[in-house]
Amino acid sequence: MDETAIDRAFRAMEAEPENAAARARFHERVLDAELHLLLEEEPATAERLRPWIFEIPEGRFVLAFDRDARLAAFLAEPMPCAVLAGRRLVEMVAGHGLGLGLNLGDAPSATLLPAEAVDWLATMAGRAPERVESAARRLGPPGSATPALIEALDHKLAAMAGVIGAAHLVEAEYADGTRALLLRLAGVADGA
Numbered sequence: 001m002d003e004t005a006i007d008r009a010f011r012a013m014e015a016e017p018e019n020a021a022a023r024a025r026f027h028e029r030v031l032d033a034e035l036h037l038l039l040e041e042e043p044a045t046a047e048r049l050r051p052w053i054f055e056i057p058e059g060r061f062v063l064a065f066d067r068d069a070r071l072a073a074f075l076a077e078p079m080p081c082a083v084l085a086g087r088r089l090v091e092m093v094a095g096h097g098l099g100l101g102l103n104l105g106d107a108p109s110a111t112l113l114p115a116e117a118v119d120w121l122a123t124m125a126g127r128a129p130e131r132v133e134s135a136a137r138r139l140g141p142p143g144s145a146t147p148a149l150i151e152a153l154d155h156k157l158a159a160m161a162g163v164i165g166a167a168h169l170v171e172a173e174y175a176d177g178t179r180a181l182l183l184r185l186a187g188v189a190d191g192a
Contacts, residue, residue, distance in 0.1 A: 003108065005029045005155070006066050010109035019149070030102065030113075031087045032159060035064040036071045038082040047084050051093065054101055059115060061101040062087050062093050072141075074105040087125045094122030119121075135171035142181055143171055153183070164188050 016022050018057040038052040064086075065071040071081060083096040090100070100113040113121075140177075157167050166186020172182040 004033075004066050006033055007104065007108040010111065017097070027121055028102075029155075031085075031090065031121065032156070033066050033086045034083055035066055035086050035089055035102075036068055036081045036083050037089055038063045038071070038075075039082055042073075042080045050093070051098075052079065053098065058112060059099050059101040060097060061103060061112060062079065064089060064090075064102040070103055070105060070107050090118050090122040090125055094119045102112075116134050134174050136182065137175055138173040139170045139182070140173070141171065142169045145169060145177070145181060149181075162189075 006026070009022070009029040013019070013026040015021040020094075028044070035051070040050040040052045043049050054061045054063055064075065080191045098118060099115045100118050102111050102113060106111075120126050132183045153167075153169065157164070164185045166185075168184045168186070170182050170184070172177055173179050
């Protein structure tokens with residue numbers, strides 16, 4: 001099976017356990033991924049999902065997989081599941097004392113994230129940037145863009161390939177003299 005973005009980020013984090021950037025990248029990949037969540041029963045509605053809870057001495061965990069083939073390989077028999085964004089999954093289970101069993105089985109990224117980590121991830125996922133409205137008076141090349149920012153944008157924008165037509169990163173100068181990076185998305189599909 002092909003290695004996934006979560007697998008690569010997990011390997012990097014494991015190789016350098018003290019590297020905060022590698023840890024953050026792994027958590028970002030989990031939040032951005034579409035995850036297959038095991039359910040206790042077929043849901044009556046999308047709003048009423050009941051995750052299957054796996055209990056072990058380390059705690060109570062919901063189980064999710066970043067590929068349906070990994071889910072199928074883990075199960076002895078078919079079970080209901082729902083596919084949702086990692087961001088949505090951690091927000092749903094946070095505060096209930098539940099951890100996340102991710103890609104359990106033979107995947108390189110098989111891991112147990114304890115309930116405290118899931119709660120922390122949900123807090124991070126819920127943070128929204130501050131909204132500021134101002135008209136840029138000048139646009140130029142994105143000179144202050146770091147390689148880390150370009151790499152992060154590359155991953156995010158690649159995941160949006162079917163939703164946006166183009167993306168333009170520029171440095172904007174505002175009337176008060178401040179400069180900031182500005183990302184313009186063009187050709188965004190309705191409802192996206």
